[in-house]
Amino acid sequence: MTEYTRRESRAIHVGKVQIGGNAPISIQSMTNTDTYDHKATLEQVKRLEQAGCDVVRITVPTPEAAKCIAYIKEAGVTVPLVADIHFDYRAALYALEAGVDKIRINPGNIGSEDRVRELAEAARRRGVPIRIGVNSGSLEKSILAKHGAPTAAALCESAMFHTALLEKYDFRDIAISIKASSVMTTIEANRLLAKTCNYPIHIGVTEAGGEGMGTIKSAIGIGTLLAEGIGDTVRVSLTADPVKEIAAARNILDAVGLSSTPHLNIVSCPTCGRTRIGLIDLLAKLEAAVESEGLRSVPITVALMGCAVNGPGEAREADIGVAGGDGDALLFYKGVTAGKIPQDMIVPRLIEEIKKFKA
Ligand code: SF4
Structure with missing residues (x-):
């Protein structure tokens, strides 16, 4: 058997799931229901859990939307939930209060440093980690201007910029993702990130397309990185029913021999x-x-x-x-x-x- 060395990373805990620190590689997905439709979102979370999803992300665009997190928790769902926040940091604070298990937010996008500190303190109090998620389609203008394009180096610089904002408040319960729609950029950027820090890395190719081509792009991007020992948790992004992302991710993990569950x-x-x-x-x-x-x-x-x-x-x-x-x-x-x-x-x-x- 070929020798395989996994990159050493810090461990974070997302509810009952450990990410990094040599934990099995977990599978994530994201709901595509309207978060304000609590019932539909709960049903989809349950379908994802049943399909083998380890961590489910839900978009939380406003503080009001955070009520959905509480609703799902009250329904007894145990799969850890991640609140996907973009600009409204209050939505993150409400999601924390609602019992969310992880926040995905880029601290550089939420305004003043006071807000970053408030968020870091609230997350620390509840033992909730934060994922910094850099995407080639939404890179900061200044970094884009410096690099001329969303290159691997530009994406990595952006990730470390957001990370430093949290580290300033001694918050290190962090996971990082760098995703690009280009498979090669995704691979290069994550290789660079893996050398730059020891935070656990969430890997995936973003906007990968439909079930066919999206699975192929994800298999190449995610599979290459996993084969190099990079990656602690994965998401396959498909323009399809998110449940299909779970089967695709599981097949990728099976193919590289890194599945945490036994399989035929x-x-x-x-x-x-x-x-x-x-x-x-x-x-x-x-x-x-x-x-x-x-x-x-x-x-x-x-x-x-x-x-x-x-x-x-x-x-x-x-x-x-x-x-x-x-x-x-x-x-x-x-x-x-x-x-x-x-x-x-x-x-x-x-x-x-x-x-x-x-x-
Ligand atoms: S039938 Fe299958 S195993 Fe036999 S030579 Fe053809 S491809 Fe190979």
């Missing part, structure tokens, strides 16, 4: 002119059966291979594997051949075998 790993070949069984259909049926039977968390590798060329090798390496023949397949169990199965029995047999590994 399916290895399957792309098929070619040698394939003599309906492998594409078999894979779709296997994936559907794994979901419907609740077997996604079985921590084994299952190989579904199309022929006897590369098939037996991969199938033998897996916990359970099949190498396709002509209308049938050879089954491997822990590297040992276990007989032939007719094509229509492959999925039921694999499901039967996977169930044996279920704790």
Whole structure:
């Protein structure tokens, strides 16, 4: 296995979730309901939690909107909530009073230093961390003028500018995110940030697009950084139902071997002119059966291979594997051949075998 070193970062605690300090990489998302519609927002928070979201962010544009945080907390939801604040620092103070678990705000945007101090003190009193979130689309004019464009260096400078405002009041319960719609800028900026400080880093590619391209951009941006040991929590941003962000984030973490939850790993070949069984259909049926039977968390590798060329090798390496023949397949169990199965029995047999590994 390739050596993997994770960047050392300070730990912060967002409700019951630790971010940084070598904690498992958590998955975040954000509601897209109207925050004033408490019921709809609560329902979406619950759907996100059920899908495996570790931390849910909610936009809180005004002090009045902070009531939604209290409403969700009173409903008994335990997934930690983050209030997303832009300019109205009073909204942050109200969200803190409502029991929010983290504030996302850029202190440089809220006006006087007195306000920054008041916010830092209120957050400290409640043990609530603050995320500084720098975005390529909303960089300070002065930094933009200095760098000429929202470059990686400009984004990092902005993040450290906001961080220094909190540090001035000895507030260090901080997470930082730097997001750009450009994958390469996101990667470069986060590499720079990782070298500049030891605060935990929230990573994501912003405005990544729809489910298809957005997932690809996120997989490259987030995946590259995670593979380099950078990143403590992730958000995939999709123009889609936010619940889809959770599956995408989980798949990215699974792909780089950093998922905190056990999962079934399916290895399957792309098929070619040698394939003599309906492998594409078999894979779709296997994936559907794994979901419907609740077997996604079985921590084994299952190989579904199309022929006897590369098939037996991969199938033998897996916990359970099949190498396709002509209308049938050879089954491997822990590297040992276990007989032939007719094509229509492959999925039921694999499901039967996977169930044996279920704790
Ligand atoms: S395993 Fe066999 S069928 Fe699948 S792509 Fe490779 S050669 Fe083709």
